[in-house]
Amino acid sequence: MNKLYLVIPCFNEEEVLGETAKQLKKKMNMLIQSGRISSDSRIVFVNDGSKDGTWTLIEQLHASDALFAGIHLARNRGHQHALLAGLMQVKAHADAVISLDADLQDDIDAIDAFVARHDEGFDIVYGVRRMREKDSWFKRTTAQSFYKLMRLMGAELVYNHADYRLMSRRALEGLAEFGETNLFLRGIVPLIGYPSAVVEYERNERFAGESKYPLKKMLSFALEGITSFSIKPIRMITTLGFLIFAVSLVMLGYFLSLHFAGRTVPGWTTIAISVWAIGGLQLLGIGVIGEYIGKTYLETKARPKFIVERMIGVGSWRDGSGEYADSQLM
Incomplete structure (x- = not known):
């Protein structure tokens, strides 16, 4: 038995x-x-x-x-x-x-x-x-x-x-x-x-x-699971970075064509949206990368x-x- x-x-x-x-x-x-x-x-x-x-x-x-x-x-x-x-x-x-x-x-x-x-x-x-x-x-x-x-x-x-x-x-x-x-x-x-x-x-x-396990702990537990078993969030940020870079090249060509055509109109809307979008993406990327660095830091301590x-x-x-x-x- x-x-x-x-x-x-x-x-x-x-x-x-x-x-x-x-x-x-x-x-x-x-x-x-x-x-x-x-x-x-x-x-x-x-x-x-x-x-x-x-x-x-x-x-x-x-x-x-x-x-x-x-x-x-x-x-x-x-x-x-x-x-x-x-x-x-x-x-x-x-x-x-x-x-x-x-x-x-x-x-x-x-x-x-x-x-x-x-x-x-x-x-x-x-x-x-x-x-x-x-x-x-x-x-x-x-x-x-x-x-x-x-x-x-x-x-x-x-x-x-x-x-x-x-x-x-x-x-x-x-x-x-x-x-x-x-x-x-x-x-x-x-x-x-x-x-x-x-x-x-x-x-x-x-x-x-x-x-x-209230909502806060459940979310923390989910984050622990994702970051402990996958590096895909970092890869997703890298992919998104390439996409935004590609879009920026297209927009650069578009704005240059407007400039040489003499149809450049200054506007704060496009600038504001771009700043907020890129800023938010950067903070998200830093947060995700920081999460992985923090886990690596704790692992190396071997407590x-x-x-x-x-x-x-x-x-x-x-x-x-x-x-x-x-x-x-x-």
Whole structure:
């Protein structure tokens, strides 16, 4: 039987953690009792520098049942880094790991299908939303546009897949080989290349609390994905620059012909439009190039992606041992 670990990043999830733990415990115990996974399996909550009582609740859950484990990051690093921290800390202890959110929007009944597909020999199993009827028109439209834009930019994304996925130990070892600081796991995981499958599911409404991805963070996340996996925006600016240069040559010939024909009429409209258009294009180009330079700057610093301050229950079995107090960096 395979040891299955669930990795759940948590940031200020005090309101939902109790119900999440209850439902996940029921699901894991059912899988254990049916003999589909080992009794050494774990539910691992990754506390991403929460300001509320999230870590205290995780400690209480571990004290009540060794099925629960916890990883406490030294500071808030964001969802992608917290998720990577959990995956990297448990990869040596698990045969397979499923990552999911703490808000119960990911259908936990799909875990059965994840396990079944893994048993069939797939190293990576993607959770893909079947439909987006519960989303608002704006969120549905922007999400679909994002996936189409990423594909246009050359990124190998799985359509309608977020971070609900299963990865085998071999796939996690492959993931560990990717050293970039600017993380976009949805784009990195398909690059690993091991056999993969898809499980469709329906996404639920958030159980409680507020979404950790408002519009500002969603736009930032989209920008991170585009600039992390494609240089096409720079190429587009280069192409646009050539087009404008070609147009300028045509206009130069046109204005010279007017000059020699004696029909030159000074006008501020053409000048104003040209100045605003070229100025806007220059600022856009500088911004895009600056984004790439900034990412290169951060990558060259080679700062740790996360610092683990404390771990409880990771790699330990039902006796409840296995607390780690020393900080770990990656």
